[in-house]
Amino acid sequence: MIAFFYKPDYPFDAEVVEKVKKNEAAAGLLEKLAEALTNLSDWAEAKSSIGETAKANGAKPGQLMFPTRVALTGASGGPDLGTILEILGQAESIRRIQRAVKELS
Secondary structure (H helix, E strand, O other), X not given: OOHHHHOOOOOOOHHHHHHHHOOOOHHHHHXXXXXXXXXXXXXXXXXXXXXXXXXXXXXXXXXXXXXXXHHHHOOOOOOOHHHHHHHHHHHHXXXXXXXXXXXXX
């Protein structure tokens, strides 16, 4: 469940990626999230940025929460997103989200 913390280029679960691809807005929402996180001055607000970014782009928070989890971990389950973001830090979280956008494109 935590191997992704130690493998920066963890594999994506193919089934999970296909599920995310069904959400046509996922890649675009992840790009917007990466922008929002880049501009975030207080990393403690990173988790709340997920919901804020979704709403600002006409989506429900859940439409971005699941793709974010997949982007950060490569899987559909795992620790709390806030904890993941806190441990990975700003630069690594953004890198992983951008990597997932490429995977989804």
